[in-house]
Amino acid sequence: MFDLMEGLDPAQAAAVEHGDGPLVIVAGAGTGKTTTLTARVAHQLRRGCRPEELLLLTFTRRAAADMTSRAAALCSDPTAARRIWSGTFHAVAHRLVSEHARALGLHQIVLLDPADVVDLLETMRDEFQLTGTHTRLPSAQSLADICSRAINTGLAARTVIERDFPQYDHVTAEILALLGDFMTTKRRQGLLDFDDLLLAMRALLSDEATGTRIRARWRQVLVDEYQDLNQIQVDIVALLSPAGRGLTVVGDDAQAVYGFRGAHSAHLIDATRRFPGTTVVRLQTNFRSVQPILDLANIVRPAGELAQALTLTAARDSSGAGRAALRMCYDAADQARAVAESVLQAREEGAALHDQAVLMRASDHSRELEIELRIRRIPYVKYGGLRYTDTAHVKDLIAALRITANPQSELSLYRLLKLHRHVGKAHARNLSRMLSASPAGTVLGPGSDPDLDLDLRDPAHRAEAVAAAPAKARLAVAATLDGLAAAIANTEAAQRITGCLDVLRPLVKVAYLDAALRQDDLDRLALAAAASSDLERFLAELILDPAGVSTDFAQPPHIDDDYLVLSTVHSAKGLEWEHVHLIHVTDGAFPSDMALSSPNGLAEEARLFYVAVTRARDRLSLYHPQRLHRDVFKDRHVFTQRSRFLTDEAVAELDVSHHDTATADTGQSGNDPADPARRSADVAARVVIPTMDDLFA
Numbered sequence: 001m002f003d004l005m006e007g008l009d010p011a012q013a014a015a016v017e018h019g020d021g022p023l024v025i026v027a028g029a030g031t032g033k034t035t036t037l038t039a040r041v042a043h044q045l046r047r048g049c050r051p052e053e054l055l056l057l058t059f060t061r062r063a064a065a066d067m068t069s070r071a072a073a074l075c076s077d078p079t080a081a082r083r084i085w086s087g088t089f090h091a092v093a094h095r096l097v098s099e100h101a102r103a104l105g106l107h108q109i110v111l112l113d114p115a116d117v118v119d120l121l122e123t124m125r126d127e128f129q130l131t132g133t134h135t136r137l138p139s140a141q142s143l144a145d146i147c148s149r150a151i152n153t154g155l156a157a158r159t160v161i162e163r164d165f166p167q168y169d170h171v172t173a174e175i176l177a178l179l180g181d182f183m184t185t186k187r188r189q190g191l192l193d194f195d196d197l198l199l200a201m202r203a204l205l206s207d208e209a210t211g212t213r214i215r216a217r218w219r220q221v222l223v224d225e226y227q228d229l230n231q232i233q234v235d236i237v238a239l240l241s242p243a244g245r246g247l248t249v250v251g252d253d254a255q256a257v258y259g260f261r262g263a264h265s266a267h268l269i270d271a272t273r274r275f276p277g278t279t280v281v282r283l284q285t286n287f288r289s290v291q292p293i294l295d296l297a298n299i300v301r302p303a304g305e306l307a308q309a310l311t312l313t314a315a316r317d318s319s320g321a322g323r324a325a326l327r328m329c330y331d332a333a334d335q336a337r338a339v340a341e342s343v344l345q346a347r348e349e350g351a352a353l354h355d356q357a358v359l360m361r362a363s364d365h366s367r368e369l370e371i372e373l374r375i376r377r378i379p380y381v382k383y384g385g386l387r388y389t390d391t392a393h394v395k396d397l398i399a400a401l402r403i404t405a406n407p408q409s410e411l412s413l414y415r416l417l418k419l420h421r422h423v424g425k426a427h428a429r430n431l432s433r434m435l436s437a438s439p440a441g442t443v444l445g446p447g448s449d450p451d452l453d454l455d456l457r458d459p460a461h462r463a464e465a466v467a468a469a470p471a472k473a474r475l476a477v478a479a480t481l482d483g484l485a486a487a488i489a490n491t492e493a494a495q496r497i498t499g500c501l502d503v504l505r506p507l508v509k510v511a512y513l514d515a516a517l518r519q520d521d522l523d524r525l526a527l528a529a530a531a532s533s534d535l536e537r538f539l540a541e542l543i544l545d546p547a548g549v550s551t552d553f554a555q556p557p558h559i560d561d562d563y564l565v566l567s568t569v570h571s572a573k574g575l576e577w578e579h580v581h582l583i584h585v586t587d588g589a590f591p592s593d594m595a596l597s598s599p600n601g602l603a604e605e606a607r608l609f610y611v612a613v614t615r616a617r618d619r620l621s622l623y624h625p626q627r628l629h630r631d632v633f634k635d636r637h638v639f640t641q642r643s644r645f646l647t648d649e650a651v652a653e654l655d656v657s658h659h660d661t662a663t664a665d666t667g668q669s670g671n672d673p674a675d676p677a678r679r680s681a682d683v684a685a686r687v688v689i690p691t692m693d694d695l696f697a
């Protein structure tokens, strides 16, 4: 077997070979955190640890899968990858909760995804006088946010309202009463949302007998991206390893970007002090990028307690490496052309499309670029920023599959019925209530008369439900209910899945504009589900991370094996490309104007900017569109400022140039393009076709 340590630098090797005392690895971007953690897992296996005795907690499903398969390969034990306990906190919590369902008093685990939570809260607002138009009241989504923030930060909901939702402080009492009832309703009915999974895991570990048994199964606990943990997750880690024995945590406080989920970069600093005898290993040699990119990264790297001590130095030979570039563009369309040209130019010079990525702060920043890429026939795939609606079809499939497991699942029935044309929320609620079991405190609304309960497995009951549907929808509702009943009657998992797909096909067609794409996605998911050895776990993963699972199984959208990657910065975390193009480097876009009102928000944007800059291996190009449309249909625009993260000191590390289309028109190349006077000269020189607003006033 080859030497695991070969190629590791001394700091990495020290971390890999470290014994059983608590270990904190503080690592700058690109310094080999993932490489080191993977080698440490492999090292433990070689030392005689059984795969089952290792617990690896990561931030994404994909990271867990990558690390365990690489570690298994390093140990030449292909079975290790699936035997190691690994996954996100939520996935591991779900596994533990399933195993200990009885201890938690649960007969059956019903996972609520965030949309289910909002549906449930929506039905409760009325009862707590939180509907109406006499004053501004919180939406169900805001209620869900308040609840989740309180749980994840450990702050009282009252404080969360005061601090983050002051617009609702006049109804604090009502909100608190509703959220209190929401929590007890979930407990009474055995419903678990994502926060509850973490609460349940912490409760299991806190219980003396159960906690001791759970702890005993792992000799090593390794936690990646520690800076992004929230308070409950930090508590869980402490409970997993109370004295820090066998504990390894890895993180970079300058890359903490999940404050909005209750994470706090201070947790990493605490970890270095929490356990007596903790060893701190710092990784500062960057193996990813050339020095000119790191020079910029070191300037934009936000100062944190740990961050201050870190300066990235390139391990790679950087002689001849070019400086990072800042391209000044006229507007977003011009930026799109500049990016497309630069991508094709880099391709001519040998960087394949898949070695390049366009990163953006927000998913909708690439609107013009996507049009340009289509015109120029540059294939691309876009990651991240999947809004809830983008994965709605996945949730529809989950709902159908859930009904096959529990035909009286009210929320799932509600979801599917809502997809029918002519069936509004009220009808969907009414029908799903008729078709579901109604224990005291039924999920949707007040408890209904048990005599009215219909069972969709019974044809007569189905007919009764269909009769209660709006006349125009009856045919479709009947087809759905018949299809579900047929799927339930199948005992084979694969056939059930096919049955669910048959039910969904016509519904997807009427409910979504991009039905064909979504149907393809569903077909692929159904194949993967049928092939999985454990359908229940597959479903849980799907509920926990529909976007991740969906894109994991998605193929590149074009029939071409080379394609450009477009990604939000959040989704680019942990990844790297030869050439990175970062667009919309303007104040308001990056940092996002949504974050400007709070110092914490701004600090988080700065860390995100640092993450973006450090994704590039050889070349980094930043783009600054100098004016942006405020209204795409009219020629209303705003002049933009360069991102505040590009301070003068940072700009001194950049090669600044104007994109040609702007300079050709003004004939002013060679001046300082960052100069505001120059910027407005560019703008003034362009001809604008008027929209004749006056005529339509």
Ligand SMILES: Nc1ncnc2c1ncn2[C@@H]1O[C@H](COP(=O)(O)OP(=O)(O)OP(=O)(O)O)[C@@H](O)[C@H]1O
Pocket: 007, 008, 009, 012, 027, 028, 029, 030, 031, 032, 033, 034, 035, 036, 252, 286, 287, 288, 573, 574, 575, 576, 614
């Ligand atoms: N000792 C090493 N020798 C050569 N290359 C290395 C070494 N360690 C890591 N690398 C390479 O450096 C790059 C960055 O490593 P890795 O992805 O593990 O870093 P990271 O710290 O997780 O980065 P980030 O936090 O920025 O995502 C990878 O291409 C990896 O293969």
